[in-house]
Amino acid sequence: MRLSIRNVSKKYANGVQALENVSLDIPPGMYGLLGPNGAGKSTLMRTLATLQEPDAGQLLLGDIDVLNQKDAVRQTLGYLPQEFGVYPKASAEELLDYFAVLKGLTDRAQRRATTEALFRQTNLWDKRQQKLGGYSGGMRQRFGVAVALLGNPRLLIVDEPTAGLDPAERVRFLNLLSELGENSIVILSTHIVADVAELCTNMAIINKGRILLEASPLGAVAALNGRIWRQLTDKHALPALEQEHRVISAKMLSGRTLVHVHSEERPGPGFEPVQPDLEDVYFSALTGCLGPAQQQRKAEEAAQ
Structure with missing residues (x-):
């Protein structure tokens, strides 16, 4: 499965041209979208995640039309936005179970097996009963990945995932992402060059809504x-x-x-x-x- 982005444009009501004729071909694996703050990265990620409409263009995930088959996209999508809220007084175990129900995992035994596997995969098993309000920034990000992985998505979008993490948390988080890229399309949107250099086999550089370069990091x-x-x-x-x-x-x-x-x-x-x-x-x-x-x-x- 590949993600095809063709001539996508988006202009906001305040006159800002967030995206201008963006075209990309994204294969399975880790793909880096690199650009400064305000370059249009989050706009493109929200569009891919079916959270907003572009003014023009086409998006295809395999044979799924992203703009016209939103429910089909959401069934195979995992999305970790730049900022996401949690209930600080709820435990990670309680909240992940709740999200699993929303994702359609109604069988209790299956849901328990799924959430246990995700806690172990994100190295949060020993902290699963801790209140989310006591989680560090890196732990919260890994919990966000656990939520995003519910349903075994074929497309995983992570937007500025390492911003604000200390060096040790960043390493743990990047190691987790590198494992995920082996089985699906993972788009890493970031302004941190080192994240792309360490993780991604393909990338694009974006600024002011335009793609400046699409290449492999090594080739570039x-x-x-x-x-x-x-x-x-x-x-x-x-x-x-x-x-x-x-x-x-x-x-x-x-x-x-x-x-x-x-x-x-x-x-x-x-x-x-x-x-x-x-x-x-x-x-x-x-x-x-x-x-x-x-x-x-x-x-x-x-x-x-």
């Missing part, structure tokens, strides 16, 4: 070989460098500024080549350094 990084240069400089020299070169990123390092520049050849004295990573791909896309020819080359590499 490989296509930048020989095109990323760095220089360690003083902060006051940054404006001049930005005028002279295509600076894609600048960050502090030991009190100085580390600049990455996109260029087909050495930009000048003081620059050294650097092995690119997905962060360089991301910033190259956002700053407009990836032209149509480079995007096409990346797409071809991703298909190999």
Whole structure:
């Protein structure tokens, strides 16, 4: 089963163009949708989850028309939004059982077996009787995944799942997601480049409602070989460098500024080549350094 998104657009009443002719082909496995806050990621996720209508376009999940067969989509959909509410005074066991009933698991024995399996899968079995109000951020996210997995969905959408998690919780959560991607389509919507780099075999970069790049992370990084240069400089020299070169990123390092520049050849004295990573791909896309020819080359590499 594949998810096909064709020419999807959405403009809100306040005039914001959240999506503009978005087209993607998403195969089974982990798929990263990467972009800054306000890029249109959550709008696309809510549309896929049948929570809002686009102005135009077509969405197909296998042979299911997402826009016209919403009930069929919801039967095979798991959705973990960026923010979701829980009843803080209810235990995780009570609330997951309640959601299982809503999902149609009316047989008590089957429901108990299903919820037990999900608690074990999300590593919450020992905490199942704890009140949700006492759960940490990572535990709440894993509980959200347990709810999303009710009914063995073929499409799982997780929107900004690691935002606010501490490093240990983030690792546990990403390990859980990597296991889920083996059996279904899992769309990971995030602004955190490392999440996509560590988990996803395919990805797209989105900004201001438009898809800037669709490729495999490995192929996208490989296509930048020989095109990323760095220089360690003083902060006051940054404006001049930005005028002279295509600076894609600048960050502090030991009190100085580390600049990455996109260029087909050495930009000048003081620059050294650097092995690119997905962060360089991301910033190259956002700053407009990836032209149509480079995007096409990346797409071809991703298909190999």
